[in-house]
Amino acid sequence: MEVANGLSHIVYNALLEAGLSETLASYLNLLILLLSSVLFVWLLDFLIWKGLRWITIVVAKRSRTNFDNFLVLNRVPRYIAHIIPLVVLFELMPIAFVDFELGALIAKKVLKILIVILTIFTARAFLRTIRDYLKTKAQYKDKPIDSFIQVFMILAWIVGLFAIFAIITQLEIWKFFTALGAGSAIIMLIFKDSILGLVASIQVSINDMVRIGDWITFEKYGADGNIIEITLATVKVQNFDRTITTIPTYALISDSFKNWRGMQDSGGRRIKRAVIISQKSVRFLSSEEIDELKKIQLISRYLSTRSNEIDAHNAQHEIDKSLPINGRNMTNLGVFRKYVLTYLENQPVINKQMSLMVRQLDPTPQGIPLEIYAFVKDKRWENYEYIVSDIFDHLISALPYFKLEVYELPVAVNRQK
Structure with missing residues (x-):
């Protein structure tokens, strides 16, 4: 000295x-x-x-x-x-x-x-x-690393601020924790979003709810796109129109949203779309119409087998076929449903290992929905939409061959007096 x-x-x-x-x-x-x-x-x-x-x-x-x-x-x-x-x-x-x-x-x-x-x-x-x-x-x-970094930085700044305050006031650190308990309500009010974000980030990470790169749809916030960033307070989503939507992290655990990762990781992307058939066009098929439909190769064998089964059943039970409603019959809608199913089974773009069916839904005032439930192998959005459009283009074009009509809303015609 x-x-x-x-x-x-x-x-x-x-x-x-x-x-x-x-x-x-x-x-x-x-x-x-x-x-x-x-x-x-x-x-x-x-x-x-x-x-x-x-x-x-x-x-x-x-x-x-x-x-x-x-x-x-x-x-x-x-x-x-x-x-x-x-x-x-x-x-x-x-x-x-x-x-x-x-x-x-x-x-x-x-x-x-x-x-x-x-x-x-x-x-x-x-x-x-x-x-x-x-x-x-x-x-x-694809992990929310930014969230964890922010958590550590918040803790570091809290400790640092306590240390700075102790240096200025020359008080011991433990006394701050005593005061901290008294002012906890105020602190929670000030840091409410950060605390919610911290809890949400931990839950999102532990439960693996979202990852960077996931495609999510969050209607409440108008988000429909890929996650590009996950932080302590926000999740950034780049929508398909190239805009950016910011979602509070805690909203991922408090609200409902759709994560498309399961579809992307699976063997196909689902088709769940219907054609609405006009009820007036549904009817029994005559023998002549069945013979005409046998020219369609995809259902030719089915129609022959089915016709023989029905004719044998009606003959065995001595059914009066002067009226088509008697006994067993084929309808144009039923045959078309079988055609659609066979058509999909022969499409290489459809995953046959996943659910595949053509089903008739409950009738509506507009008509009878005939729904396709299947999975496309190619999950890329552009290719998926092209495949689905191509399938329905074909099916709508095939309807007249079965004497079926697609329902269309009547258009009012203004008549001049």
């Missing part, structure tokens, strides 16, 4: 000998010592940075991973290089402010705060490095 005081007063004593007053000599001594300390610390910072940079380059050349590249990109070595000079400058403050006790106290508090802030920035840069590195790994690309 005496050596330090002696060094601190070398300039001071020289100034007194030069004839300056004690007050002026003290302030000039402070200024010179402070500038010397800053210059020394700046030079030390420069040398440490150069040394770390050289070490980083050597390690990067020998390393097989790109983790060190992300360390440099996020300036982790640069932040680390600042820590030691700041600590040295902190130790030099008593020497520079040897005659100014209050100034030394303030300077040390400021430097302590700077060290805390620098530590937080270093931690943030390191966490960002981990984030960027993990995103290069296939198994982590």
Whole structure:
């Protein structure tokens, strides 16, 4: 301590000998010592940075991973290089402010705060490095890494703010937690969205509800597209019209949305679409009409087999066929339903290992819905829509061959009197 005081007063004593007053000599001594300390610390910072940079380059050349590249990109070595000079400058403050006790106290508090802030920035840069590195790994690309990074950063800032407040007030940290319990209601009100986002992020990750790249539909927020980012507070969805929709993360667990990942991971994309048949066009088929329909190759064998079964049944039970309603008969709608099913079974784009049926739904005032329930192998949206359109183009064109009609809403005709 005496050596330090002696060094601190070398300039001071020289100034007194030069004839300056004690007050002026003290302030000039402070200024010179402070500038010397800053210059020394700046030079030390420069040398440490150069040394770390050289070490980083050597390690990067020998390393097989790109983790060190992300360390440099996020300036982790640069932040680390600042820590030691700041600590040295902190130790030099008593020497520079040897005659100014209050100034030394303030300077040390400021430097302590700077060290805390620098530590937080270093931690943030390191966490960002981990984030960027993990995103290069296939198994982590679809994980909400940003949410976890933000959680750690919130905790780091909370601890840092407590430390800064303790430095300023010179109170112990544990006393803050006592006050924290009293003010918990206010804190929860202020950080409500962050707390909800934190809980939601954990649940979304644990339950694997969504991943980056998932196609979701969220009607409440007008979202229909792929997730491009998951953070603590929001989920960004790029819609198919290239717009961006931002959804609160907690909405994923409080509201209902549709995730299409199951379809994308499965063996096909579902067709669930119907053609509405006019009820007036449904009727029994005559023998002549059945013979005519036998020319359709897809159902020729079915019609022959079915006709023989029906004729044998009617003959065995001596059915009076002077009226078509008696006994067993085929209808044009039933034959068309069989045609549609056979047509789909012969389409290579349809996944035969998944559900495949053509069903008649409950009649409506508009007609009888004939629904196709099947799965297309190609799940890409553009190709899927093309395949579905092609199928229904064919079926609608085939209806007249079965003497069936598609229901169309009557158009009122204005008649001039």
